Amino acid sequence: MTTRSCAAGRALASCCAVAVAATGLVAVAPPATSLPTADCAVAHPVSDLVGGAPVHGLTVSRGTTPQPFTGEVLGVLSNGIAPGLDMVVAELSSPAIDAAGGIWQGMSGSPVYAEDGRLIGAVAYGLAWGSSPVAGITPFEDMDDFLGAAVAAPRVEVGPRMAARIAAETDVTRAQAGRGLEQLPMPVGVGGVGLARAEKAARARGSTLVDASSTRIGRSGGASAAGIDTVTAGGNVAAVLAHGDVTLAGVGSVTSVCGDRVVAFGHPMGFTGRTRLGLAAADAVYVQPDPLGVPFKVANLGELGGTVTDDRLAGIAGTFGPVPAPTTFTSRVAYAGAARTGTTEILHRSAAADVALFGVLGNHDRVVDGVVGGSQTQTWTITGTHGGESFRLRYADRYRSGSDIGWTGAFDLATVVATLSSSSRTRLDSVRSEITVRDDRRTFKVAKVRQRTGGKWVDVTGGTAKVRAGGTLKLRAVLSGSDGATRTVRRDVRVPKRLQGERGVVSVVGGNVYQDDFWSVRSFDAVRTALRKNLRNDEVELTVSIGGGKDSLERVRRSDPLPRVVGGQKHVRVKVTR
Numbered sequence: 377m378t379t380r381s382c383a384a385g386r387a388l389a390s391c392c393a394v395a396v397a398a399t400g401l402v403a404v405a406p407p408a409t410s411l412p413t414a415d416c417a418v419a420h421p422v423s424d425l426v427g428g429a430p431v432h433g434l435t436v437s438r439g440t441t442p443q444p445f446t447g448e449v450l451g452v453l454s455n456g457i458a459p460g461l462d463m464v465v466a467e468l469s470s471p472a473i474d475a476a477g478g479i480w481q482g483m484s485g486s487p488v489y490a491e492d493g494r495l496i497g498a499v500a501y502g503l504a505w506g507s508s509p510v511a512g513i514t515p516f517e518d519m520d521d522f523l524g525a526a527v528a529a530p531r532v533e534v535g536p537r538m539a540a541r542i543a544a545e546t547d548v549t550r551a552q553a554g555r556g557l558e559q560l561p562m563p564v565g566v567g568g569v570g571l572a573r574a575e576k577a578a579r580a581r582g583s584t585l586v587d588a589s590s591t592r593i594g595r596s597g598g599a600s601a602a603g604i605d606t607v608t609a610g611g612n613v614a615a616v617l618a619h620g621d622v623t624l625a626g627v628g629s630v631t632s633v634c635g636d637r638v639v640a641f642g643h644p645m646g647f648t649g650r651t652r653l654g655l656a657a658a659d660a661v662y663v664q665p666d667p668l669g670v671p672f673k674v675a676n677l678g679e680l681g682g683t684v685t686d687d688r689l690a691g692i693a694g695t696f697g698p699v700p701a702p703t704t705f706t707s708r709v710a711y712a713g714a715a716r717t718g719t720t721e722i723l724h725r726s727a728a729a730d731v732a733l734f735g736v737l738g739n740h741d742r743v744v745d746g747v748v749g750g751s752q753t754q755t756w757t758i759t760g761t762h763g764g765e766s767f768r769l770r771y772a773d774r775y776r777s778g779s780d781i782g783w784t785g786a787f788d789l790a791t792v793v794a795t796l797s798s799s800s801r802t803r804l805d806s807v808r809s810e811i812t813v814r815d816d817r818r819t820f821k822v823a824k825v826r827q828r829t830g831g832k833w834v835d836v837t838g839g840t841a842k843v844r845a846g847g848t849l850k851l852r853a854v855l856s857g858s859d860g861a862t863r864t865v866r867r868d869v870r871v872p873k874r875l876q877g878e879r880g881v882v883s884v885v886g887g888n889v890y891q892d893d894f895w896s897v898r899s900f901d902a903v904r905t906a907l908r909k910n911l912r913n914d915e916v917e918l919t920v921s922i923g924g925g926k927d928s929l930e931r932v933r934r935s936d937p938l939p940r941v942v943g944g945q946k947h948v949r950v951k952v953t954r
Contacts, residue, residue, distance in 0.1 A: 411696050412607045416634035417487070419517035420494035422462050427451050431496060434610025435486035435629055437472035437663045437673070440602045442610030445470035447488070449496075450510070457514060458689055464488075464497055464513035476663045478507035481591075482673025485629035485640040485691065487609050488513050498631040498691060500642030507670055514642035518690045519631060565593025565675070567623035568720070569738030577733050577783075581790060585617075585624070585730050594661070594676035595623050602657040604681030604696065608633055614677055615645045615684045615692055616654030617727035621707065621718030622734045624727050627658045627675045631691065638682070641691040646726070648687045652700040654723040655682030699723065703760075703797075703804040705731050707739040711813040716743045728804060729794035733786055736809055740782035744813055751776040751941065752785050752813045758796065760804040762900050771907040774914040776888070776941040778817055785811065791894045795903050802900055820863060821944035822886050822916065823856035840949040845876035849950070853884040853918055855942060865935045867918045871952055875929060880922030880950040886942030888913040913941040922950055 429449040434442035447468035456463025466488065473479060479502050486499040488511075498519065501512025566574050566586055578586040607613050609630055617624040628641040638655070645653065657678030665671045684694040702721035705728075709716055718739045722728050741747075751774060758769040771792075775785035789809055796802050826833040827841045828850035843849040848870050855863040865884075890911065897906045911917050916935040923929055 410605050411636060412605050412611075412630075412633050412638070414633045414635060415609045417489075417495035417516065417520070417609065417632040418493075419515070419520055420490045420492075420496045421517060422452055422464060422496075422515045425449050425452055425464060425490075425496070430491055431466055431468075431488050432491075433468070433486055433488040433499070435470075435472075435483050435499070436610065436612050436660050437476075437480075438660050440606040440611060440657070440659055440678075442608065443470065443472065445473055445486075447509075447511075453512075456512070461518055461690065462515055463501065464515060466511055466513055468499070468509050468511050472663060473509055476507070476665050476671040478502065478509045478671065479511050480663050480671035480673055482612075482627050482660070482663070482675065483629055485613065485631045485642050487516075487629075487631050495632060498640075498642030499629070500691070502670060507666065514690050516631065519639045519642070519693075564590050564617070565623070565625050565627055565677075566590050566734070567593045567595055567677075568621050568718070569734040570741065573737055573741065574734050577737055577786065578730060581729070581733060581787060581794075583730055583733075585727065591672055592674065593623055593625055593627065595619065602659040602676070602678030604657050604679045606657045606678070607638060607655075607681070607696075612658035612660055612675060612678075613638065613640045614654075614656040614658045614675075615641075615687075615694075616656050616677065616680065617724040618705075618720050618722045618731045619654065619656070619677060619680065620705075620720035622705075622720045622731050622738060623677055624730065625654075625656065625658075625677055627660075627673060627677075636682075636696045637693065638696065639691055639693045643691060644689060645684070645687050645692050647689070651684060651687045652724065653684035653687070653692075653694075654680050654699045655684050655694040655696070656680045703728060704806045705735050706806070706808045707735045707811070708809070709736075709739045709743040709811045709813065711743050712815075714743055718742075722804075725797045725804070728797040728807070729790045732793040732807060732809070733790035736786045736789065736811070737782055740786070740811065740813070744782060747780050747782070748815070749778045749817050750781040750813055750815045751817065752781055752811050754785060754789070755810045756789050756792070757806075757808045758793070758804065759806045760796070760802060762799070762802045767904075769904060769907055771910070772937075773910075773912045774937065774941055776817060776819060776913070781813060787892075788894055791892075792897070792903055792907070795894070795897055796900060799900055816940075817858075818861075818940050819858045819888075820855040820886065820938060820940050820942040821858075822853060822884050822942065822946050823862075823944070824854040825882060825884055825946050825948045826852045826854060827948075828852070836948050837946055838948070840951055841882060842951050842953055843871050845871060845952050845954060846873040847871055849882075849920065851882060851918065851920075853916060853946070855886075855916065855938075857940070863938065865916045865918060865933075867920070867931075867933045869920045869929075869931050871922065872929065874927055875923050875952045876954060878923040878952045880920065880929070880952075882948040882950055883917075883919045883921075883945065884947075885911070885917050885919075885945040887911040887915040887917070888941040888943045889945050912937055914938045916942050920950070922952060 682696040777784035
């Protein structure tokens with residue numbers, strides 16, 4: 377049997393790969409007027425459970441107020457989740473569960489109680505084949521001792537006896553039950569950018585944070601936002617990677633609150649062990665049935681009021697109070713007299729690159745209001761500390777596309793942020809992107825190389841430029857515009873007498889020839905160097921190389937930024953004569 381989690385928030389492969397260091401805490405919203413009502417539940421020993429025992433529980437399908445459900449225990453799978461961590465299997469029912477066709481994503485963590493009121497555990501798993509009222513429950517006696525050590529979630533077989541019992545007591549067939557229980561999909565809720573746009577962009581960047589199973593999430597503000605005091609047993613709770621203009625969070629249910637501590641989900645969010653995620657309230661809009669998969673909860677993120685400190689096999693745990701110190705991402709986009717600035721607070725470093733990508737795309741789409749061709753100029757400013765020393769990095773470039781300028785210009789910054797945020801020695805304080813979009817699609821292309829010889833400019837494209845030893849090689853790169861305009865870039869190189877008889881090459885390259893400029897940059901120092909030396913898309917680089925060894929000559933000249941991106945390249949042979 378495999379296991380499938382009910383919370384809205386897919387397992388974060390990028391989070392799992394990063395050992396997240398404590399980043400400090402800071403209150404980013406006014407302190408909550410009151411802490412949630414504590415229940416300090418008493419655990420019901422799994423060893424005392426018997427098949428057929430009635431159960432009841434709490435969960436939210438709409439709003440913030442928990443509603444009751446009922447059910448009965450079907451059995452216990454010994455070591456069903458992990459060695460020493462059993463799984464309780466139960467069939468559940470309520471008007472909301474029946475209407476949805478079964479338990480849903482976002483129901484993870486919902487508490488399930490025995491008749492005597494003791495807490496059996498949290499709804500966290502569902503049948504592998506699709507929607508069903510059969511739930512796998514993580515025992516609370518494993519959650520209340522702080523969730524144990526983080527180990528990989530195994531595949532667990534139901535076995536023929538349990539499959540037969542499930543088939544006998546529910547509408548599930550024996551074949552369907554035999555496929556087992558698995559952690560329900562945990563799609564990260566995405567807000568601030570189109571879901572299809574975000575999925576496509578994440579796939580193009582190689583990120584697994586957002587995928588085809590991700591769901592829409594909203595963000596409430598002001599008096600309409602769900603307060604942190606609604607994070608009670610059976611109520612909504614969110615583990616937040618980022619919030620603001622772009623929101624990335626997983627929404628599930630609370631299992632128990634005691635003092636300033638809360639446990640929830642009954643399964644991991646990203647399985648990072650010790651962590652720092654935002655802890656927030658949420659307001660359920662509705663539960664969406666899905667005839668082809670598992671129903672899912674649609675929700676708005678509410679008040680931030682704490683920190684998720686543990687992301688473990690048996691669930692997440694957090695503390696009410698301050699939230700993690702954020703990295704602030706700001707995107708400003710201007711187009712045709714309109715401009716908009718959006719700000720996102722990034723609470724987990726694994727989300728930084730995706731926020732940079734989605735923030736640029738989402739804000740561009742909002743301002744430009746269409747998928748259009750054109751050009752844009754970008755300026756980035758990134759601040760933070762590396763190895764305890766402060767840094768400030770700046771870069772500017774120009775991009776052009778005939779079909780979707782928002783897409784073309786979105787990836788370089790995200791790639792740089794991904795590299796910076798992957799280092800435990802680097803702390804990002806702020807990332808700012810300023811973009812000006814124009815409808816202009818015109819380009820330049822390197823068309824010819826000319827040499828000044830005999831008092832005239834001679835076309836040597838594809839040929840050989842000859843220069844006397846001790847003389848000056850005078851070159852001019854001719855740029856041809858897509859609209860028929862021309863531009864020239866000149867370069868004069870003094871050739872020493874020692875190079876008599878040597879040969880070489882002149883290379884003229886438009887900056888837009890090289891794509892994915894930062895994909896291979898893998899360290900802070902490499903990023904800093906690349907931002908300083910990278911050839912912009914609107915620049916031309918003219919290189920003269922003559923001879924070899926220690927007596928060789930190499931001269932490189934880069935043009936000033938031009939008003940258009942420049943493509944194309946030309947190469948000319950060089951011969952040094954007497």
